[in-house]
């Protein structure tokens with residue numbers, strides 16, 4: 001595990017944060033990752049995240065990377081560091097409401113649909129722009145939109161993946177300068193085990209890596 005982490009870090013930019021995707025791994029494994037010094041962990045299901053959060057040290061930054069149902073937000077609002085998978089205004093409103101109850105501001109990424117697969121969640125660029133420019137958004141004082149997330153098509157074809165990352169990076173560059181009370185776009189979450197090196201080269205600031213860490 002340690003060698004894998006060292007190897008991954010040697011292939012990504014020093015500006016790029018490694019989020020270790022710990023979904024499906026047992027708590028003892030997460031404890032081991034923690035002892036190696038990692039502090040950014042990603043989980044995709046609230047039910048699985050909660051017992052892990054309860055059992056592990058409280059200086060871990062937890063990232064929610066999977067589809068999030070509005071009725072689950074209340075369980076994670078007191079501690080979640082960043083939600084990568086925001087796909088609607090109504091979800092943002094619920095995150096804002098629960099963050100306010102906890103006197104917190106929760107960092108959010110808008111998940112953008114870039115893959116040529118029907119199964120992947122996410123917003124189109126136009127839908128994301130609609131959210132970013134909406135008057136409603138300005139009223140949400142307890143969230144901050146800090147960036148974008150995307151998942152490339154699950155393919156061996158590197159040029160397909162590179163093209164999708166380029167589309168996302170271009171969109172990221174076009175929204176980076178939007179100024180608002182709760183928008184400060186600095187993070188681009190792209191890259192997983194099969195494509196993190198390419199993602200980092202193409203401007204990712206956060207790679208979400210699971211299987212390449214655990215082997």
Ligand SMILES: *Cc1c(COP(=O)(O)O)cnc(C)c1O
Pocket residue numbers: 021023044065066151192193194208209210211212
């Ligand atoms: C599982 C998952 C990852 C990590 O996948 P690996 O291929 O194991 O690195 C990254 N992002 C999301 C959204 C995931 O669900």
